[in-house]
Amino acid sequence: MDATVSTGTEDSVWGGGNRPLGASYGKMMMWFFIMSDALTFSGFLVAYGFSRFKFIELWPIADEVFTHFPFLHGVEAPMYYVAFMTFILIMSSVTMVLAVDAGHKMKQKGVILYMFLTIIGGAIFVGSQAWEWATFIKGDYGAVETNSGRILQFVNAETGKRAALADFAETLPEERVKHQSSEGIWFQSEGSRTSYSLNEVVEGFKATPNILIRTEQLNEEGEKTLLDRKQSLAKILKGNQVVEGANLVHNEYGHRLFADFFFFITGFHGFHVFSGVVINIIIFFNVILGTYERRGHYEMVEKVGLYWHFVDLVWVFVFTFFYLV
């Protein structure tokens, strides 16, 4: 506002002084940005839907992927942690509106307190997302990938629960060397080695009769298909490599596109939360320094508030399409 050159025609309709749609310039531009960003995010989410519909019978079941809760090892807690994260973000959204409300009433102390709580909430959320990523990348049971890139997971026939590779893989007296690009063709190298070689997993599988294979194929009940022992023994021979955890190329939880979209969409959202926290911190210091007190209004808090709520809004959709549907 202060930077606007005064022409003396502000009061006339075309003079630049009137506010289209009753919103100030800054707020209008924030809405412009939010709308374009909303279209970007919906592009990503629809692309996720595209890939999912393309491989509708193979898509991983989110409940079986995200089952961890910090400090509760071995306890199956599907979605509880994500629900907690959602609640944290909604809560920080609430403290943000309260900051805007306090700003309208010109209560500097209130704005400081609520902005501070908002920043804390955002930090907790980003930390939770980092933890979720780390758990996802580390993996839990391990699987075998076939020649065609399909994932074979293992189930204990007696308990009906998933079996980890360590439960049945044998340790064979074989020497495994990590393949590096310096020893052979320069463009071929290997990532970190898995804890068991394919041979060890296959031999262990043959020697343990109560382990069955679960394929990616969803059956009519919406569950993954469990093969019987005979089919399993035939299937394991199609194995091509052992997969532990998830990255952009291999994913022990199922279709690799699931991991790709997980990293891409939650990563892009997490980056928004991170930048939101940074912007909030800048405005927080401005509030402490009394910038808006001197300016006479707290509209800046309202503008960053719009951005912060938008981040919350996006998470509501990510939560639904990644974890629920």
Added chain:
Amino acid sequence: MAHEHKLEIFRGLLKFKSNTQKIWGVLIFLSIVTTVEVALGIVKPRFLTHSYFLGMKLLNWIFIILTLVKAYYIAWDFMHLRDEKTSLRRVIVWTPVFLICYLIFILLFEADYIYNVYSDGFITWDF
């Protein structure tokens, strides 16, 4: 800046005395909706996962509708759209809604077509 706040939600069914009170009211409502979503996602009632509407499970329809409800209250009460001029609200809401609906329609149809090509073709993708 809209200084006056509209303090009614649910089309006037619930009236709040102050803006602060309305914010807490909306928080409670959003928390209830999230809890219902998570509970349904964990329990997965059979009558919802085995009945279909327009090719999608009833449970998924419920999730999507509840998400839109949440989005509405975040945009209307947290982002103050309720207090903005009707014209601004329409510009903000209907433009993306139109574009996103088109995108969803066209990409999901295409994906379904590709799925059929994969499953009806004479090439196996599982070897």
